[in-house]
Amino acid sequence: xxxxxxxxxxxxxxxxxxxxxxxxxxxxxxxxxxxxxxxxxxxxxxxxxxxxxxxxxxxxxxxxxxxxxxxxxxxxxxxxxxxxxxxxxxxxxxxxxxxxxxxxxxxxxxxxxxxxxxxxxxxxxxxxxxxxxxxxxxxxxxxxxxxxxxxxxxxxxxxxxxxxxxxxxxxxxxxxxxxxxxxxxxxxxxxxxxxxxxxxxxxxxxx
Amino acid sequence: xxxxxxxxxxxxxxxxxxxxxxxxxxxxxxxxxxxxxxxxxxxxxxxxxxxxxxxxxxxxxxxxxxxxxxxxxxxxxxxxxxxxxxxxxxxxxxxxxxxxxxxxxxxxxxxxxxxxxxxxxxxxxxxxxxxxxxxxxxxxxxxxxxxxxxxxxxxxxxxxxxxxxxxxxxxxxxxxxxxxxxxxxxxxxxxxxxxxxxxxxxxxxxxxxxxxxxxxxxxxxxxxxxxxxxxxxxxxxxxxxxxxxxxxxxxxxxxxxxxxxxxxxxxxxxxxxxxxxxxxxxxxxxxxxxxxxxxxxxxxxxxxxxxxxxxxxxxxxxxxxxxxxxxxxxxxxxxxxxxxxxxxxxxxxxxxxxxxxxxxx
Numbered sequence: 001x002x003x004x005x006x007x008x009x010x011x012x013x014x015x016x017x018x019x020x021x022x023x024x025x026x027x028x029x030x031x032x033x034x035x036x037x038x039x040x041x042x043x044x045x046x047x048x049x050x051x052x053x054x055x056x057x058x059x060x061x062x063x064x065x066x067x068x069x070x071x072x073x074x075x076x077x078x079x080x081x082x083x084x085x086x087x088x089x090x091x092x093x094x095x096x097x098x099x100x101x102x103x104x105x106x107x108x109x110x111x112x113x114x115x116x117x118x119x120x121x122x123x124x125x126x127x128x129x130x131x132x133x134x135x136x137x138x139x140x141x142x143x144x145x146x147x148x149x150x151x152x153x154x155x156x157x158x159x160x161x162x163x164x165x166x167x168x169x170x171x172x173x174x175x176x177x178x179x180x181x182x183x184x185x186x187x188x189x190x191x192x193x194x195x196x197x198x199x200x201x202x203x204x205x206x207x
Numbered sequence: 208x209x210x211x212x213x214x215x216x217x218x219x220x221x222x223x224x225x226x227x228x229x230x231x232x233x234x235x236x237x238x239x240x241x242x243x244x245x246x247x248x249x250x251x252x253x254x255x256x257x258x259x260x261x262x263x264x265x266x267x268x269x270x271x272x273x274x275x276x277x278x279x280x281x282x283x284x285x286x287x288x289x290x291x292x293x294x295x296x297x298x299x300x301x302x303x304x305x306x307x308x309x310x311x312x313x314x315x316x317x318x319x320x321x322x323x324x325x326x327x328x329x330x331x332x333x334x335x336x337x338x339x340x341x342x343x344x345x346x347x348x349x350x351x352x353x354x355x356x357x358x359x360x361x362x363x364x365x366x367x368x369x370x371x372x373x374x375x376x377x378x379x380x381x382x383x384x385x386x387x388x389x390x391x392x393x394x395x396x397x398x399x400x401x402x403x404x405x406x407x408x409x410x411x412x413x414x415x416x417x418x419x420x421x422x423x424x425x426x427x428x429x430x431x432x433x434x435x436x437x438x439x440x441x442x443x444x445x446x447x448x449x450x451x452x453x454x455x456x457x458x459x460x461x462x463x464x465x466x467x468x469x470x471x472x473x474x475x476x477x478x479x480x481x482x483x484x485x486x487x488x489x490x491x492x493x494x495x496x497x498x499x500x501x502x503x504x505x506x507x508x509x510x511x512x513x514x515x516x517x518x519x520x521x522x523x524x525x526x527x528x529x530x531x532x533x534x535x536x537x538x539x540x541x542x543x544x545x546x547x548x549x550x551x552x553x554x555x556x557x558x559x560x561x562x563x564x565x566x567x568x
Contacts, residue, residue, distance in 0.1 A: 103375065110368075126425075129422060131333045
């Protein structure tokens, strides 16, 4: 098992395979990223932040040409975050408690796995999908799931930690870390490699 | 080497009762938890849903504790706290009253406190296919990751949040749900907690063989089912292929059948594309409502009832077929030879999942 590509996005900037692609100064960094990538996908504006972060991260990977080099027919999507759809949940609650009109367009995003649905739609990926919730980024969870997929004959896993978390001071802490893994052979140190990659991105972001 | 994964009863808490026996007996008698809930809607509309009336405040946490208490009557402390025992929770919303805090924190805390299990609790939140996915994931942890026992807890409760949400989508029925029927009008929600136990060693109580499962995305729409049933078609085919099972050996299909026009129509298309339309099929939503993250688990428990008691349960609420493609809906609860069962689920986000279980030979 080998990590063949990765991206990291946060309000600070976008990174591809360890290199900074663009720095964000705009408060609306998701829109800035969409514009930087010259993406033409009007549905993007209807999405919640989790789906936006996932779509942008995958677009960065797609632009690098990596998906055209692999067979995406059985691409398995393994995603996780810490707070499910917390941000959209709160907005939906506001729609019926404050605005007195429950919003269907918010309600449909009150599930974290909607983002894997959005990716499947955009890229026509019909493979297995699953969404896990762990209190913090858990490299071992991903490594274990990847190992299981390998044993079942899956060739590629696209893994993602797409997190949008409301901090105690009411600010949103958001990050999107995606990595694509080729499942060609066993790799006992995969979880360390995943952990290191996340640590590197978190350090680069602070630079 | 024996690679069999065994699936046995944990517990079952629903409006029909607490425990496996209570739910089996109520189901056999045709009882339903789906009842009129006056003024439950956002504008004080009357909706039907399946509610556990005995749950007080803090309903999610109380339900989880109630289910674990029953589980502890059947499984020893030694098994529950073993490092080779893993807990997986399947839930769409967790304890939603905890917002803005982590809605899944209480699940982890309660399970660890009640069982003293040392492992991180795995949480799967993947809309209405969560339960089937969780059982499939549990088998992976046994077959490939060294666990001896994996306990899968499917749980969700009805909340204003979820009720108003489905109301806003015009997805609720103003009469009790009628899956696959020509007069079906939509969903009746429900709440339940189901627990199944997967194990490497054959348990002493009743068990079946877990054969395998798979999932697939429709790649079509986030909240509407595929018109071609693509994801469900693929999930079923992948499940069958992976297990080298002859389709003709499937005796019964426990379908999803939410009672919405589009979902049930999609399922009829997928089952026909899979050439399974002649196999007896039902939806259990007429008894329990749509219990979201619990659905896949409680419906697997009922599939185990069918194998243990050689009994098929009527698709409650069904009178006349209302899908464009033929289906063999179970119209009355009756004895039948049931050895191999296909369980399916479909949900928001375009997810579809399936699993196969079989009587022990």
